[in-house]
Amino acid sequence: MAVLEGFFMRRAVDGIAASSEALFPANAIGAPDYRATDMVRRTLEYLTLLPRPQRRLLLTLFVVVELGTPVLTL
Secondary structure (H helix, E strand, O other), rough: OOOOOOOOHHHHHHHHHHHHHOOOOOOOOOOHHHHHOOOHHHHHHHHHHHHHHHHHHHHHHHHHHHHHHHHHHO
């Protein structure tokens, strides 16, 4: 998991980043945003702790978020 290789892994990282930005948006009220929480790195670390089947499911979720969004906006 240390080396991010492959099309789907890169799309999963993009999906994690997009989801993090939606859940922790930049704001002016002082609440932590997606950059301050470093959610992409923390999520990737969490994924390394999961058993392989659960890791695949979560990575698939983030790939679908990234690649499915244009389809869902039609």
